[in-house]
Amino acid sequence: xxxxxxxxxxxxxxxxxxxxEMMAFTLASHILLVPFGVALPFITLVMxxxxxxxxxxxxxxxxxxxxxxxxxxxxxxxxxxxxxSFEFGLLWPGMMGRWGDVFGLGFGVEAWAFFLEAVxxxxxxxxxxxLKPWTHFWLAVPLPLAAVMGAFGIIAANAWMxxxxxxxxxxxxxxxxxxxRKAVFTPMFGPEYWHFVVAMFMTAGYVVAGxxxxxxxxxxxxxYHKLGFTVPFTIAAILTPVQFFLGDNAARAVFHKQPVKFxxxxxxxxxxxxxxxxxxxxxxxxxxxxxxxxxxQLDSILAGFRPDTxxxxxxxxxxxxxxxxxxxxxxxxAFDIMATIGSVLILLALWYAWIWWRHRDLPLNRLFxxxxxxxxxxxxxxxxxxxxxxxxxxxxxxxxxxxxxxEAVTHTQAAGIWATLGVVIAVxxxxxGSFLAVVLKMRTRWRIADEAAAGTLAPVDPEVDTxxxxxxxxxxxxxxxxxxxxxxxxxxxxxx
Amino acid sequence: MMADTIAWVxxxxxxxxxxxxxxxxxxxxxxxxxxGADRGKRPRWLxxxxxxxxxxxxxxxxxxxxxxMWTGFPTMFQAVFTALWLPLLxxxxxxxxxxxxxxxxxxxRRIARRxxxxxxxxxxxxxxxYFLGSVLGGVASGRVAVGTPASAHVWSNPTSxxxxxxxxxxTAFLGAVFLSTDARRFGxxxxxxxxRLRAVLAxxxxxxxxxxxxxxTHHDARYVWHxxxxxxxxxxxxxxxxxxxxxxxxxMVRAHRWxxxxxxxxxxxxxxxxxxxxxxxxxxTTLTVAQGAGAPHALRWLGLVALIAVVLVGPALALVYRLDxxxxxxELTDTDTHAAGLPxxxx
Numbered sequence: 099x100x101x102x103x104x105x106x107x108x109x110x111x112x113x114x115x116x117x118x119e120m121m122a123f124t125l126a127s128h129i130l131l132v133p134f135g136v137a138l139p140f141i142t143l144v145m146x147x148x149x150x151x152x153x154x155x156x157x158x159x160x161x162x163x164x165x166x167x168x169x170x171x172x173x174x175x176x177x178x179x180x181x182x183s184f185e186f187g188l189l190w191p192g193m194m195g196r197w198g199d200v201f202g203l204g205f206g207v208e209a210w211a212f213f214l215e216a217v218x219x220x221x222x223x224x225x226x227x228x229l230k231p232w233t234h235f236w237l238a239v240p241l242p243l244a245a246v247m248g249a250f251g252i253i254a255a256n257a258w259m260x261x262x263x264x265x266x267x268x269x270x271x272x273x274x275x276x277x278x279r280k281a282v283f284t285p286m287f288g289p290e291y292w293h294f295v296v297a298m299f300m301t302a303g304y305v306v307a308g309x310x311x312x313x314x315x316x317x318x319x320x321x322y323h324k325l326g327f328t329v330p331f332t333i334a335a336i337l338t339p340v341q342f343f344l345g346d347n348a349a350r351a352v353f354h355k356q357p358v359k360f361x362x363x364x365x366x367x368x369x370x371x372x373x374x375x376x377x378x379x380x381x382x383x384x385x386x387x388x389x390x391x392x393x394x395q396l397d398s399i400l401a402g403f404r405p406d407t408x409x410x411x412x413x414x415x416x417x418x419x420x421x422x423x424x425x426x427x428x429x430x431x432a433f434d435i436m437a438t439i440g441s442v443l444i445l446l447a448l449w450y451a452w453i454w455w456r457h458r459d460l461p462l463n464r465l466f467x468x469x470x471x472x473x474x475x476x477x478x479x480x481x482x483x484x485x486x487x488x489x490x491x492x493x494x495x496x497x498x499x500x501x502x503x504x505e506a507v508t509h510t511q512a513a514g515i516w517a518t519l520g521v522v523i524a525v526x527x528x529x530x531g532s533f534l535a536v537v538l539k540m541r542t543r544w545r546i547a548d549e550a551a552a553g554t555l556a557p558v559d560p561e562v563d564t565x566x567x568x569x570x571x572x573x574x575x576x577x578x579x580x581x582x583x584x585x586x587x588x589x590x591x592x593x594x
Numbered sequence: 595m596m597a598d599t600i601a602w603v604x605x606x607x608x609x610x611x612x613x614x615x616x617x618x619x620x621x622x623x624x625x626x627x628x629x630g631a632d633r634g635k636r637p638r639w640l641x642x643x644x645x646x647x648x649x650x651x652x653x654x655x656x657x658x659x660x661x662x663m664w665t666g667f668p669t670m671f672q673a674v675f676t677a678l679w680l681p682l683l684x685x686x687x688x689x690x691x692x693x694x695x696x697x698x699x700x701x702x703r704r705i706a707r708r709x710x711x712x713x714x715x716x717x718x719x720x721x722x723x724y725f726l727g728s729v730l731g732g733v734a735s736g737r738v739a740v741g742t743p744a745s746a747h748v749w750s751n752p753t754s755x756x757x758x759x760x761x762x763x764x765t766a767f768l769g770a771v772f773l774s775t776d777a778r779r780f781g782x783x784x785x786x787x788x789x790r791l792r793a794v795l796a797x798x799x800x801x802x803x804x805x806x807x808x809x810x811t812h813h814d815a816r817y818v819w820h821x822x823x824x825x826x827x828x829x830x831x832x833x834x835x836x837x838x839x840x841x842x843x844x845x846m847v848r849a850h851r852w853x854x855x856x857x858x859x860x861x862x863x864x865x866x867x868x869x870x871x872x873x874x875x876x877x878x879t880t881l882t883v884a885q886g887a888g889a890p891h892a893l894r895w896l897g898l899v900a901l902i903a904v905v906l907v908g909p910a911l912a913l914v915y916r917l918d919x920x921x922x923x924x925e926l927t928d929t930d931t932h933a934a935g936l937p938x939x940x941x
Contacts, residue, residue, distance in 0.1 A: 173697030187675030195672025199888025202665025210903035224923035276889035547934035
C-alpha cells in the first residue's frame with residue numbers, strides 16, 4: 099500500500115493537471131452563484147415581508163425585481179451545479195468508486211433539499227401574479243431552510259474529504275464497516291459548515307447592497323435606493339462580527355484536525371513553539387520565507403492562545419504527503435487575503451453600527467458608500483479564497499491521508515481533457531457573460547422606468563400600479579405609504 | 595435485499611427523469627422544429643410559458659440519479675463514467691447550454707438575441723437526451739464492465755445509437771402530448787391540434803425505432819433482449835405499448851384529460867421493463883446488483899434518505915404541478931417589475 103502510494107506520488111499522471119484545472123475552473127465559477135442561491139431568497143423574503151406588513155410599494159418593487167434576477171441566477175446555478183455532479187464521475191472516478199458509499203450520503207441529503215428548493219423557488223418566482231399575497235409569502239418561507247439544508251449536504255461531503263472517518267480499511271485498503279453518522283458529522287463539519295453558511299449570507303447581502311451603494315454614489319438618493327441598500331447591508335453587517343469568530347474557530351479547528359494544512363496556511367516550515375506569524379510572504383523550496391511582515395510569537399498565540407503553543411510544520415510529514423512550497427504559498431495568500439478583507443469588513447460594519455446608533459440613519463459619508471460598494475466584490479473574493487484555502491491546503495490528498503488526487507483521477511488522456519477544458523471555458527465565458535449582460539440590461543430597464551416615473555407626477559401607465567395581480571385601481575394605502583414617507587421618496591412614490 | 599431496493603429506487607428515479615426531464619427535452623425538440631421567427635412564434639410562446647415554472651424541478655431528477663449511483667453502487671458509477679466518458683461529458687455540456695439558453699432567452703427583448711439563445715437551447719435539447727440514451731444503450735448492451743477503458747465502440751454501437759434515437763423520439767412524444775394539453779389550458783386552440791399531430795408522429799417514430807431495434811439488438815444486446823421478450827420484462831413492455839396506443843387513441847378522439855398520464859405511463863413502464871430485463875445485473879453480464887452494492891450501512895441510510903425525500907418532496911411536487919396545471923404560476927412581466935423598454939427592443 100505504502101509502496102504504491104510512493105510510486106503514484108512520484109509518477110504524476112499527465113491528466114492530473116488538466117483535471118484539476120477543470121475542476122477548479124468549474125467550481126470557481128459555480129461558487130460565485132452559490133451565495134445567491136443560498137441567501138438571496140432569504141434577503142428577498144425579508145424585503146417581501148416588509149412590503150406586505152407595512153404595505154410598502156417600494157419594498158414590494160424591490161422584492162419583485164430581486165426575484166426576477168433570482169429566476170435567471172438560479173437557473174444558471176442549477177446547470178453549473180449539475181456539471182459538478184458529472185465531474186465527480188468524469189474527473190475523479192477513482193474517488194467515487196472507492197469512497198462513494200462512505201461519504202455520498204451527504205449528497206443524498208443535498209439532493210432532496212435542493213429538490214425542495216427548486217420546487218419552492220418555482221412557486222415563489224411564478225406565484226407573484228396569481229397567488230394571494232400572504233399565501234405566496236408563506237409558501238416561500240421554508241425556502242431559506244431548504245437552501246441551508248442543501249449546503250449541509252455539500253459541506254458534509256467536503257468536510258469528510260478533509261477529515262475522513264466512519265470506516266475501517268481491510269487488508270486491500272478497501273473501506274469496510276461504514277458508519278454513516280460518523281462519516282457525515284466529521285470533526286471539520288461544524289466549523290466548516292457555519293463558516294460557509296454565514297459567508298453565503300454575508301456575501302449575498304453585501305453584493306445586493308453594493309448595487310444600491312453605487313446608485314447612491316451616482317446621486318440616486320431616493321427611498322428605493324435607501325431601502326435596497328439598508329435591508330441587505332444590515333443583514334450582512336450583523337453577520338460580519340459573527341463570521342469573524344466563526345472564521346477564527348474554523349482556523350483553530352484546522353490547526354487541531356489538519357495540522358499540515360494549517361502549516362500551509364501560515365507557512366510554518368518546522369514544528370516549533372513561539373512561531374511567528376507572517377502576513378503574506380512566500381515560502382521558498384528550502385523552507386525560508388521571502389517578503390511578508392513578520393510578527394513574532396503571534397502564530398502560536400493565535401493557534402493556542404499562548405506563545406509556547408507547539409505548531410506543526412510542513413516538514414513533519416514527507417514531502418510527498420504535503421502541499422508543495424508553491425501550493426503552500428497559494429494557500430497562505432488566499433488565507434491572508436480572506437482574513438484581511440474580513441477585518442476591513444468588520445470596520446465597515448462597526449462604522450455602520452456607530453452611525454446608526456448615534457443618528458438612526460445611514461452614514462452620509464461618500465467613503466462609506468465607496469467601501470460598501472466594493473464590499474460585495476470583496477466578499478466574492480473571500481469566498482474564492484476560502485475555497486482555495488481548504489482545497490489547495492489538502493493537497494496532495496483528495497481524501498486526507500487516505501487517497502491522493504493522482505489515485506482518484508480519470509484515465510482519460512491529458513490532451514482530451516485540455517481540449518475539453520478549452521470548450522468548457524468558452525461555454526462558461528459565454529454563459530456567464532450573457533448572464534451578466536441580461537442582468538445589467540434588466541437593471542437599465544428598471545432605472546429608465548424609475549427615472550421616467552420620477553419625471554411625471556401622474557403614473558406612466560395605470561396598469562403598472564397593481565402590487566398583486568390585476569386589481570384595477572391602485573391601492574390607496576400603498577399610495578399613502580409612498581407619499582407619506584421621506585421627501586426622497588419622490589421618484590418611486592411618483593410611480594404609484 | 596437493501597441493495598435490490600436501492601436498485602429499484604434508482605430505476606424509479608431514472609423513470610421519473612425520463613418523464614419529467616423528457617417532457618422538457620421534448621419541448622426543446624419542438625422548439626427546434628417550430629420554424630422561423632414568425633411561423634414559430636406561437637409554439638415557442640407556448641413552450642416558454644408551459645416549461646418555465648417546472649423545468650428546474652424536472653432536471654433535479656438527474657442529480658438524484660447520479661447521487662444514487664455513486665452512493666449506492668460506487669463501482670458501477672466508476673465503471674460507467676470511465677467507459678462512457680465522452681457521451682457523458684457531452685450530455686453535461688448539453689445540460690449547461692440547454693438550461694442557460696432557456697433561462698437567458700426569456701428576459702431577452704430582441705429577436706436576434708432570442709434566436710441565438712433559442713437555438714442553443716433547442717439543439718442542446720436534442721443532443722443531451724441522445725447522449726444519455728446512448729449511455730443507457732451502452733450499459734444495456736453489456737459493453738461496460740468494471741475496468742472497461744473509454745472507447746468509441748461502447749457508445750457508437752447499434753444498441754446505443756438506437757437507444758439515443760429512441761430517447762429523442764420518446765421525449766418528443768412526451769413533449770408534444772404535454773404541450774397539446776397546455777395549449778388547451780392556455781386557451782390556444784390552434785396549438786392543440788398542432789401538437790396533437792406531432793404527438794402522433796412522434797409515437798410513430800417510437801414504434802418504427804422499436805421495430806428496427808427488435809432484430810438489431812437481438813445479438814447486440816443479447817441479455818437485455820431476452821429479458822424484454824419474456825417474463826416480467828415482456829409484461830411491462832406490453833403494458834408500455836398498451837398505454838402508448840391508448841395515448842394515441844385518446845389524442846385521436848380529443849380526450850385530452852388523460853393523455854398526459856397515459857404518455858407518462860408509457861415511458862415510465864418502458865424504463866421499468868428495462869429494469870426487469872436487466873435483473874440481476876447492474877452491468878450485464880459482469881456485475882450484479884449484489885456485487886456492485888455499496889456498504890450495507892450506507893445503503894440503509896440511503897434508503898432512509900430516499901424515504902424522507904418521498905415524504906418531503908412528494909407533497910411539494912404535487913403542489914407545484916397542481917398550481918402549474920391550474921394556471922396559478924405565471925412569470926413576472928415587465929409591468930410587474932416596472933421595467934421600461936429600451937431602444938432596439940423588437941419583441
